[in-house]
Amino acid sequence: MILENVEIHYPRLHPDHPNKHFDPNKPQWEVQLRAHEKATADYYQTLGIKMSMNLDESTNKPFWRGNVKKFSSGIDGEPKAPPDVVDGQTNVIEDPSTIGNGSIAHLMLFITPSKKDPAKNRATLMGVQVVRWLKTKSRTGSMESFAITQTEVVEAPSEEGKEKEAAPSGGFKQQPARAAEPQPSKAVDFDDDIPF
Secondary structure, three states, X not given: OEEEEEXXXXXXXXXXXXXXXXXXXXXXXXXXEEEOXXXXXXXXXXXXXXXXXXXXXXXXXXXXXXXXXXXXXXXXOOEOOOOEEXXXXXXXXXXXXXXXXXXXXXXXXXXXXXXXXXXXXXXXXXXXXXXXXXXXXXXXXXXXXXXXOOOOOOOOOOHHHHHHOOOOOOOOOOOOOOOOOOOOOOOOOOOOOOOO
């Protein structure tokens, strides 16, 4: 089924970088859905997307959020294909990490009965079509290199200069740090009271 015009946040859709945060052994591709009306959240819930209510601190209004995902491997350990990620003209979005929070998308979901409770559904993310793309900088590209710049070298004051400095207010002079001297350990003989 296609779920249209969904507000998405925290998309983890890059084919090479599924989310390993929840289970490093079973990474998953995922997006967070947001709903601003309870009826919409209730509908998402019937599809098998667990929704929870939160408060938007900037507007002081409630919103509901829930995640839909696809595991990167099956129960047998075989790798799965990542969800398709396309724009409105169905062109492949080469770097899905540029899809920013608040983007609007149509989500292709595969709905099946839940294994834990067959009376409930389970939603698996199969594809994402971004129709309003809030584009951000890629978070998975190579790191930038440092540019050549000047280095300012400041010599530390000599030990002589430190001794001549006035003591801080309160009359205390800070002592240099030093390692604690090892203390001899007291030998304890636990067998003294045991009769033989």
